[in-house]
Amino acid sequence: METAEQIKTEILRLTREYSALVHRANRPGDDPSRTTPFIPGESTVPYAGRVFDGDEVAAAVNSALDFWLTLGAEGEAFEKEFARRLGVKSSLLVNSGSSANLLAIAVLTSPSLGERRLAPGNEVITVAAGFPTTVAPILQHGLVPVFIDNDPITLNARVEQLEAAFVPGKTKAVMMAHALGNPFDLATVTEFCRRHQLWLIEDNCDALGSRYDGQLTGSFGDLSTQSFYPPHHLTLGEGGAVNVVRQAPLRKLAESFRDWGRDCWCASGKDDTCHKRFGWKLGELPEGYDHKYIYSHLGYNLKPLDIQAAIGRQQLNKLPAFIEARQRNWQILRRELADLEEFFDFMLPTHATSWTPDGFEWNDSGHRTECSWFGFMMLVKPDAPFTRKEFGALLDEAKIGSRVMFGGNLVRQPAFTSLRKLQPGAFRVIGDLSGADRIMNEAIFVGVYPGLTESMMAHIVETMHSFCLQGQP
Ligand SMILES: Cc1ncc(COP(=O)(O)O)c(C=O)c1O
Numbered sequence: 001m002e003t004a005e006q007i008k009t010e011i012l013r014l015t016r017e018y019s020a021l022v023h024r025a026n027r028p029g030d031d032p033s034r035t036t037p038f039i040p041g042e043s044t045v046p047y048a049g050r051v052f053d054g055d056e057v058a059a060a061v062n063s064a065l066d067f068w069l070t071l072g073a074e075g076e077a078f079e080k081e082f083a084r085r086l087g088v089k090s091s092l093l094v095n096s097g098s099s100a101n102l103l104a105i106a107v108l109t110s111p112s113l114g115e116r117r118l119a120p121g122n123e124v125i126t127v128a129a130g131f132p133t134t135v136a137p138i139l140q141h142g143l144v145p146v147f148i149d150n151d152p153i154t155l156n157a158r159v160e161q162l163e164a165a166f167v168p169g170k171t172k173a174v175m176m177a178h179a180l181g182n183p184f185d186l187a188t189v190t191e192f193c194r195r196h197q198l199w200l201i202e203d204n205c206d207a208l209g210s211r212y213d214g215q216l217t218g219s220f221g222d223l224s225t226q227s228f229y230p231p232h233h234l235t236l237g238e239g240g241a242v243n244v245v246r247q248a249p250l251r252k253l254a255e256s257f258r259d260w261g262r263d264c265w266c267a268s269g270k271d272d273t274c275h276k277r278f279g280w281k282l283g284e285l286p287e288g289y290d291h292k293y294i295y296s297h298l299g300y301n302l303k304p305l306d307i308q309a310a311i312g313r314q315q316l317n318k319l320p321a322f323i324e325a326r327q328r329n330w331q332i333l334r335r336e337l338a339d340l341e342e343f344f345d346f347m348l349p350t351h352a353t354s355w356t357p358d359g360f361e362w363n364d365s366g367h368r369t370e371c372s373w374f375g376f377m378m379l380v381k382p383d384a385p386f387t388r389k390e391f392g393a394l395l396d397e398a399k400i401g402s403r404v405m406f407g408g409n410l411v412r413q414p415a416f417t418s419l420r421k422l423q424p425g426a427f428r429v430i431g432d433l434s435g436a437d438r439i440m441n442e443a444i445f446v447g448v449y450p451g452l453t454e455s456m457m458a459h460i461v462e463t464m465h466s467f468c469l470q471g472q473p
Pocket of ligand 1: 096097098099101131133134177203205206227228229239240
């Protein structure tokens with residue numbers, strides 16, 4: 001009769017064996033054991049996807065066999081390891097990047113923050129072109145997003161508009177994303193926030209591993225957020241995190257809002273961590289009301305499963321190689337497509353002025369960015385002999401995955417045009433947002449994720465060349 005431990009060991013051995021056979025296409029592009037043949041034009045070139053091996057599958061099965069399910073020991077370990085890696089005080093797991101953004105804003109509405117809390121009607125400065133759930137939580141909390149424009153080449157905020165967006169007494173925070181792995185101008189934004197005493201939330205969902213002056217993005221603001229959805233730098237299937245950069249008390253607030261709004265901080269399955277579970281007197285509740293059921297906030301339940309955290313811990317081990325592959329793939333595409341500059345404006349890192357085969361040239365700000373790229377973005381020039389739509393259709397036909405820059409100019413999305421009609425004043429716009437419009441009309445990106453093989457990259461380069469140089473419509 002085998003013991004439970006022996007059975008488990010055998011299950012995990014078989015799991016690894018199974019994964020090695022069936023998950024070949026999910027391995028890194030440079031893995032020699034990956035034997036799936038690539039047929040240009042027939043096989044797909046995803047723009048992103050899960051990259052994993054037997055480690056992640058075995059970790060998931062191991063955690064499933066334990067059947068704890070809800071956030072537990074794996075979650076706690078992941079949060080510690082992730083926070084250490086990012087260089088922040090702590091990280092809190094949630095079930096998506098969108099939930100992380102929702103939670104980050106919610107935390108800052110806590111009455112316990114006094115004068116600095118975000119109250120209904122307060123304004124939050126953000127950027128017009130990007131992902132919708134960087135902005136939606138601002139509106140969902142009765143706050144007013146104030147959109148500044150994007151630079152179409154870096155995709156990041158035109159920071160010279162920050163002062164025009166600021167209203168004393170009304171503006172309370174800045175929340176923006178590091179676009180496609182490109183750090184926004186953190187020197188200017190952090191100085192602006194310090195000078196006006198504003199909260200800064202960095203949406204770091206697409207930029208894990210990016211650096212600004214050598215320091216990891218996501219470690220500059222008060223809070224930052226991650227997404228662990230499959231196209232991102234590491235994946236837990238679904239998942240996200242709120243990072244508390246410096247102020248430890250924000251962690252307790254984030255836990256409260258994440259976990260139903262409760263005042264109690266006991267982990268799942270634990271009771272009486274405070275040693276006075278029946279000794280509290282809060283609100284207008286009777287003396288000694290069970291602390292487990294006292295709510296200091298109007299909260300949510302945004303927790304992921306422990307199985308996801310177990311997968312994430314394995315992904316974390318691979319993160320340095322993932323980042324390196326993304327950077328390598330970006331440079332390959334940039335070098336191989338350099339002769340197509342008459343058709344495209346290629347994306348540049350913030351503070352860079354141009355790309356050369358020997359590296360980027362930089363402006364005289366003295367600041368440097370290092371991108372952990374989410375994708376390879378190009379703008380189809382207005383005078384190119386083809387449109388972005390035609391170029392996108394060509395990529396589709398060649399089975400090359402591509403994406404536009406998410407929601408484009410968000411204020412042109414139906415959600416915002418109807419809001420403008422129903423609730424004038426729900427958001428404000430600075431300037432004409434011409435940069436965001438250019439991004440909406442001209443930007444398209446292909447993948448750089450670690451699953452791309454040399455043949456896939458060659459197919460991307462070859463397809464773009466033959467279209468641009470020989471065969472536009
Ligand atoms: C910048 C940005 N923020 C937030 C999100 C939302 O993340 P999730 O899909 O995990 O909800 C995304 C999604 O990709 C994103 O690109």
